[in-house]
Amino acid sequence: MVCYKFGKKMNNNSIFIEKLRSSGLRPTKQRLEICRLLFDRKKTFHFTITDLCKIIKKEINKKISLATIYNTVHSFKKKGYLKEISVNREKSYFDTNTSDHHHFLDIKTNELIDLKKEDVDKINIKKNLPGKKITSIEVLVKIENNN
Amino acid sequence: MVCYKFGKKMNNNSIFIEKLRSSGLRPTKQRLEICRLLFDRKKTFHFTITDLCKIIKKEINKKISLATIYNTVHSFKKKGYLKEISVNREKSYFDTNTSDHHHFLDIKTNELIDLKKEDVDKINIKKNLPGKKITSIEVLVKIENNN
């Protein structure tokens, strides 16, 4: 969900309102606040729902209920504004970068770092499963400190 | 954990007992039963802990407590007899195939299918993160029915 226009950051909510309306979601106060926290950023943002709850508690005056946070993240995911990346049993991240890309995962800190599609040579799967077609190929590169 | 010898399936537990002892785990009745269910198979086996609980309930006369099932799976993972593959928020699988390999995931059924390393052209990561080294590269190929 783009929040920059003519290279200049939009300070208002008009784009979020448009976007939400155009995908059939009413632009409520809660959704707009969450949009602002998630999408008003230069860099893509990786977060768990627990992370988001903490950020909301810290940054927003009025409380947003837990159920609403879950509902909002799930509807944003369903509408394609968020992508989910599950790295292990404990951590499943949402990613504001919904383009086709890959990830590094620091196995010590669980930090997730975007890896552009262009930074990985084309992946060629030599095995073909009859009756099935490939819908996406996701690469997770696990990393750790170099010493 | 190998359970075939001279191409012939071992009907007894001696290999499991050896293996467990050699990795510092006492070969208890419960662990041996779970070994038998997990490793006495021709094909690699993908399961969630919930799956395993059901299988144990069905196949084993004497009950194994839930805590033991969790403990056993986690210690087998720690000892390198199982590999964990997290495909989404709802499903995290354990895989008896601990070799370096990849997976297909049927996004409709959540079925996981092994993909041999040789069936994927060498993955070349062109981006380098300073101070970090790569410990593994995992590819998840999402598939669905072809119609």
Added chain:
DNA sequence: TTGTAATTTATAATGATTCTAAAGTAGTGT
């Protein structure tokens, strides 16, 4: 056989997520 540390067990506790039903709100038509 005995002692001890590892293991298993039932149950309680925790934590994340979903459900529920009532209250509140946005958008439409008047």
Added chain:
DNA sequence: ACACTACTTTAGAATCATTATAAATTACAA
């Protein structure tokens, strides 16, 4: 501006998976 309706939010309960606890049991070395 007003009223209506469907959508949304909310607090709290319910559910589900997982982990912690502490007592009973077991493996195994002496």
